[in-house]
Structure formats: structure tokens, C-alpha cells
Amino acid sequence: MKVEDFDMFCTLLRQRSGLVLTKDKAYLLESRLMPVARKWNLKGLEDLAAVIRAKRDEALLRDVTEAMTTNESSFFRDTKPFDQFKAVVLPMLLQSRAAKKTIRIWSAACSSGQEAYSLAMLLNEEGARLAGWRIEIIGTDLSGEMVNKAKAGIYTQFEVQRGLPITLLVKYFKQVGDKWQITEDMRSRVQYREYNLLSDLSPLGQFDVIFCRNVLIYFDGPTKGKVLEAMAKQMPPDGVLYLGGAETVLGITEKFKPMEGQRGLYTLAGVPVRA
Amino acid sequence: MKSCLVVDDSRVVRKVARKILEELGFSCSEAEDGKQAMDQCAKAMPDAILLDWNMPVMTGIEFLRRLRKMSGGQAPKVVFCTTENDLAHIQEALSAGANEYIMKPFDSEIIETKFQQVGLL
Numbered sequence: 486m487k488v489e490d491f492d493m494f495c496t497l498l499r500q501r502s503g504l505v506l507t508k509d510k511a512y513l514l515e516s517r518l519m520p521v522a523r524k525w526n527l528k529g530l531e532d533l534a535a536v537i538r539a540k541r542d543e544a545l546l547r548d549v550t551e552a553m554t555t556n557e558s559s560f561f562r563d564t565k566p567f568d569q570f571k572a573v574v575l576p577m578l579l580q581s582r583a584a585k586k587t588i589r590i591w592s593a594a595c596s597s598g599q600e601a602y603s604l605a606m607l608l609n610e611e612g613a614r615l616a617g618w619r620i621e622i623i624g625t626d627l628s629g630e631m632v633n634k635a636k637a638g639i640y641t642q643f644e645v646q647r648g649l650p651i652t653l654l655v656k657y658f659k660q661v662g663d664k665w666q667i668t669e670d671m672r673s674r675v676q677y678r679e680y681n682l683l684s685d686l687s688p689l690g691q692f693d694v695i696f697c698r699n700v701l702i703y704f705d706g707p708t709k710g711k712v713l714e715a716m717a718k719q720m721p722p723d724g725v726l727y728l729g730g731a732e733t734v735l736g737i738t739e740k741f742k743p744m745e746g747q748r749g750l751y752t753l754a755g756v757p758v759r760a
Numbered sequence: 761m762k763s764c765l766v767v768d769d770s771r772v773v774r775k776v777a778r779k780i781l782e783e784l785g786f787s788c789s790e791a792e793d794g795k796q797a798m799d800q801c802a803k804a805m806p807d808a809i810l811l812d813w814n815m816p817v818m819t820g821i822e823f824l825r826r827l828r829k830m831s832g833g834q835a836p837k838v839v840f841c842t843t844e845n846d847l848a849h850i851q852e853a854l855s856a857g858a859n860e861y862i863m864k865p866f867d868s869e870i871i872e873t874k875f876q877q878v879g880l881l
Binding site: 564643647648652654655663 | 845846847850851854860861862863866869870873874876877
């Protein structure tokens with residue numbers, strides 16, 4: 486690929502999604518953008534780059550951004566964060582929100598919805614403890630295609646076998662041809678919206694818990710800081726933030742600090758929170 | 761080291777599953793049908809059983825029902841691994857005492873997460 490084409494894609498992706506593409510990830514451009522080029526009847530990435538330069542067609546730019554930013558996901562990904570949610574976060578919220586009986590949870594960059602649906606199933610399994618509570622789960626993703634997939638809640642046999650215990654598959658899914666669809670009841674418990682994390686987050690409202698796992702890794706330092714600081718504004722003083730196992734707030738923002746003894750969990754700095 | 765009995769009438773499937781399980785730290789033995797599996801369990805009960813459904817002589821589901829009635833037969837974690845991929849079969853397996861269920865085709869990641877979920881890893 487020509488250097489100027491690579492640079493053009495880099496700039497475009499950074500502006501639109503915050504995605505930082507390093508030289509060693511150039512292969513990703515090839516594998517992810519070839520299908521986009523074909524869809525637009527273009528021979529290859531060189532033509533794709535030329536068309537983007539010639540006329541900045543919004544639909545095309547959107548396809549390119551989506552193709553580069555969508556990531557694999559699985560139900561109950563990494564297991565531990567969900568165990569922590571049950572053992573630490575939920576009991577804390579049940580106590581601190583006892584008067585309001587309302588909890589709002591955000592799955593940021595929700596991809597095809599597995600994280601948000603995992604939470605919906607987990608909360609439903611809690612049953613009696615949550616009777617009378619109003620729990621909102623919001624999933625957002627930059628990609629309209631992913632949001633539509635999440636809303637439909639239809640997954641392949643492979644997808645429903647990654648992380649999803651068989652008892653939950655039987656309880657919460659229906660077989661549709663050779664695919665599996667999560668029940669209407671579960672679908673009604675999550676609201677999905679197309680949303681860019683780099684835009685103003687205030688219209689989304691306040692969240693008691695934000696799941697932002699394995700998202701920041703795609704951003705450069707200043708962008709990471711900007712997103713985390715914007716998220717901090719959408720949380721009450723005792724809100725909880727989830728980051729991915731390989732992520733940290735160290736040297737990125739002082740708004741959050743790790744929750745003691747709870748790997749991957751963060752609370753707003755300067756506010757004492759007991760686990 | 762935990763032990764796993766791989767029950768499948770396909771030699772290829774047994775070989776692939778065995779390789780994945782050995783990498784996960786299991787010592788493996790093999791059986792070609794439910795009857796052979798019964799005989800092996802009567803001698804020594806494994807910690808885990810990866811079980812195909814359709815096999816000659818004795819099917820997987822028949823084996824599972826008999827296993828759960830054997831002395832010590834409640835102990836092994838049984839993970840079905842079959843091309844039967846409809847809800848009715850899955851429910852039948854669970855009510856017969858299966859702990860997990862894998863729909864073929866599988867890969868090492870699926871085996872690993874399923875074995876984790878039933879507490880074998």
C-alpha cells in the first residue's frame with residue numbers, strides 16, 4: 486500500500502472514531518477494507534483511497550470506519566468481571582440505591598450486544614433480590630450495523646457457545662433456523678443506540694456502572710484521557726467503571742482510581758468507596 | 761492430573777479432542793461407543809467425559825442414563841459433544857444429567873470455556 490494511502494486511512498479513522506492505526510496493523514486495512522471495496526465495486530484499496538479523496542461520500546466513510554472498528558465479542562467475556570458484578574458491584578448498588586430502586590448500566594462500544602445481554606441474563610437470574618427495581622441497560626456502538634445486530638439478538642452456533650453456559654442458552658434463546666435468537670423479554674431489557682464515544686456523552690444521562698472493556702486500547706493517549714474524563718462526568722460519585730484486563734488509568738487520567746482488591750474495576754478518584 | 765474419557769465413534773474426532781484436552785492438562789482415555797465407555801467407567805471413574813450422541817452399540821444418551829445410576833456415576837462431569845444441535849436434544853441431555861453441551865463443529869476455545877464453566881479447569 487502506498488504511504489499516502491495508509492496515512493489517509495489513518496487520519497480518516499482517527500478523526501471519525503479515535504482509532505489509532507500503527508504501521509504494524511496495516512494488514513488490518515487489507516483484510517477489513519477489501520470487503521468494503523468490493524461492496525462499492527472498487528478493485529482494491531488504492532481505488533478505495535482514490536474515491537475517498539475524490540468525494541467524501543458519507544456512506545462510504547461510514548462503511549470504512551465500521552469495518553475497521555468492529556471487534557469480536559463473546560457472552561460473559563472473561564467471566565471474572567461478571568462474577569465481580571454479582572459479588573461486589575450489585576450488592577453495593579442494592580444498598581446505596583435502596584431508596585430510588587433504579588440502576589443504570591452502560592455497555593460502551595457494545596459491538597453485537599453480548600456484554601449487555603450477559604448482564605440482562607445475569608440480572609434476571611438474580612430474580613427476587615431485584616423485585617421492584619428498575620434496571621436500565623444501554624448498549625451503544627459506533628457501528629450502526631453492530632447496533633442492528635445487537636437489537637436483533639441473533640447469533641451463530643459458534644457465538645452462543647463462546648462463554649454462554651448451556652443452561653442459559655436453553656433458558657434465554659430460541660432456535661431460528663441454524664441460528665439462535667435471544668428471547669424478546671431479554672431484548673426488551675436492553676436499549677441499543679448508535680453512538681460515538683468521541684461525541685458529547687451528556688445526552689446519554691448518568692450511569693451507575695459503565696462497562697468500557699477493551700475499547701480504549703484502540704485510542705491514543707490523549708483520546709483515552711478525553712473519553713474517560715467524559716465518562717466520569719456521566720457518573721454519580723460512587724459509580725463504577727469497568728476496563729479490560731490489559732487496560733489501566735495510570736498516566737491517562739486522574740479522574741479514576743482502581744477499586745482496591747478488584748482488578749479491572751475503577752471508581753471516581755477522591756471519593757471513598759468501599760467494596 | 762484430571763482424567764477425561766473421550767467417547768466418540770470417529771477416530772478423527774477422538775484424536776482432535778484428545779489433543780485439545782491434553783493441552784489443557786487432562787490425561788485422556790478413549791472409547792468408541794457407550795458400551796466401551798461403561799466398561800471403562802466400571803473399572804475407573806474419570807473426572808470428565810466428553811460424549812458423542814450417535815454411536816453404534818450404545819448411544820451417548822443411553823450411556824449417560826446408565827452412568828448416572830452406577831455407583832460413583834454421579835461424579836464425572838459430562839460434556840456432550842455432538843452434531844445434534846436442536847433444543848429438544850439439548851434439553852433431553854440436560855435432564856439425563858449432562859453438565860454441559862457442545863454443538864459440533866467445536867474448537868479448542870469452546871472446549872476450554874465449557875470445561876471451565878463446569879469447574880474442570
